[in-house]
Amino acid sequence: MDIDIRLDRIRGPVEPTPHNARTIAALTNNPGCTRRRVIDAAFIDKAALAAQVGYPFPYGMSPFAITRGNAFEALVTANGCAELLRLLREVIELPLPEVAYDDLGSVAGRETLQARHIRSKQLLAEAARSGEDAGTLFDHPLLKLDVSGRAVYLEPDLIAFRIGQSFRVVEIKSFPILDRQADPAKVKAAAVQSAVYVLALRQFLVSLGFAPGLVSHKVVLVCPENFSNRPTAAELDVRKEVAVLSRQLHRLSTLDAVLGGLPEGFVLDTTRSPAELLNTLSLLEARYVPECLSACEMAYLCRSEAAGRTAALGRSVQEQLGGIETISSVLALAAGTQAPDEHEVESAARLRAAEQLRRECLGGVA
Template sequence: MHDIDARLGRIRGDVPPQAHNARTIAALTSNPGCARRAIMDAAGIDKPRLASYIGFPAPFGQSQFAITRGNAFEAQVKANGCAELLRLLREQLGLPIPEVSYDDLEEVGGHRSQHLRHARTRSLLTRAAGAGGDAGTLFDHPLLRLDVGGRPVYLEPDLIAFRLGGRFHVVEIKSFAVIDGQADGDKVAAAAIQSAVYVLAMRQLLAELGTGPEAVAREVVLVCPENFSNRPVATLLDVRQQLTVLGRQLSRLDRIESLVGLQPPGLTFDLELDQAGVPHRPAAELADDVRTVPARYAPECLASCEMCFFCRDEARGQTAALGRAAADELGAVHSVQMALGLADGTLTPADDQAEAAALLREAARLRRECLGETA
């Protein structure tokens, strides 16, 4: 483990590793086959900075308006001892009337230190898990910890954990609207995977205390504004699948050793910062180093990875850049150039390309017919 830490440290250079949060951990699952991303995440590279230094800045991050809106909605749901949330939980999950206990874990005795808050979260959740009926129902802002790539990461969730019938549930408050019972699929998917991170972290915490994983429900409660109003509505979301994906991804990060072993020994993404934090490494040299680690670009990366523009530029002319559906159809045909050649018959397909080539020729014929060309 020491070797790999030293190696990752060399790749990162002389800066502290970037901290993960639920968002970045959730993003890990979006492209599991990408070695470049896996190594950068394991080493804790400051990807936005690296990307803009080599000339491909990604306009990333949440908009300030979205953050403000999210906070306002969350404050509304939690106001007055979670009055609105209690109503939703009573209606949706049949939370009994006496269960209204509320513990605020955002501050401990006027302090916000992560260490203190985590310790208090632990002690309160232990008490709740150990005791029977009445040891707390709502826990606001518990600070959880998850091991990512062998390093503990504090998760600052804007969630509430609540306990019903001896099981904990995670409540995730999101400000995107559910209109007519329908919400934006991508946003729900993102919320599901983020909640799964919290479920996993809570299970880990309870496992340390000797409680089984079934103590945290795999259904999370998603609270969103309804239609065009500010009135919250709660939905149950099953995150079983996301939990499996996350578990696999995180264990893969632990096995980063083998992936790093495949890379040249001198590899580093160090920006060579001086005392004032100004980078001195030639950008071209750094970009070459980044290129040595294979990436697997797909258009979906644009939504989740800071390196996306660099990888897209690199993947230009590759069929992978056309999206997963097209890449799957084309099979062993890797470049656009080759696909065009196969389609107009100037290239002869190899054995493993025969099927795709037949499809391409058929497509080319149809196109010609549609466009009224006679060949």
């Protein structure tokens, strides 16, 4: 059976939930998880699925953060991106005194995705074909990316432009850069999200016959400086993120072996009963890690399933425990009440030593 038909059947009679740059970026967080791969490839609404089985995901971006982000972006792009141009002259030594500016947020007052995408395509293609330093800023171009054989519109809060020989992607974020340092987790998230746009722009330009290298892997990150609203910018190299993302998107389209192992009636229609859905989900292997809590709406269900397993404590802890699978085994080996098998001898010795140390520190109380 065609893989798309199979995935549509798995989703059931429910509209597909479109991906966006954030959800595509999240694909890189736990690439080994089969459960997530199948759910994402079938375009199932993970938040609705998690809520239906009794494990709703309570997080989302706060309205305050959204308002602050929008206000900062408006400031950076005001007056034909005057502030942004100042930053680009500083950061990438933009040689042009003037650049053209195209706002693609709407086309002749029409805001349909299709109209905006067609217009974005036209302008980006013209810029790619012009042999000159076109120097055009494209405000909110609408890109498309192929995810698991399905076209996904990406509505970035960024600007792509052509300077010299390459397109640059500009990502505007509202987290601060303090003394040239920013929260590494936020910078990482911004890099992965920018990589989604780089990949989409490359996919489009390659379809026109251009080399992927026409889109630079160095994106420009714009953030507020220190505790002010004054923007500052830095270059981010997203080569690694682009490679990881490409690999993960490819894995989504090669699910034949996984789907072939699922029974005929395997359906994750989010209107089914919680018990039916839990039964069905149990057929998909999940690889819960603590990072899931910030990256996947299914995290509370998977965490509860992983309770008692060392994997739930994180990869580094699991490795330090020598790959022993359950917490009860770890405790029993440490207490000496369980004999180690041949692979566990070294880990068991370390655990017993740690337990001995703990007892000494507690003065024999424990």
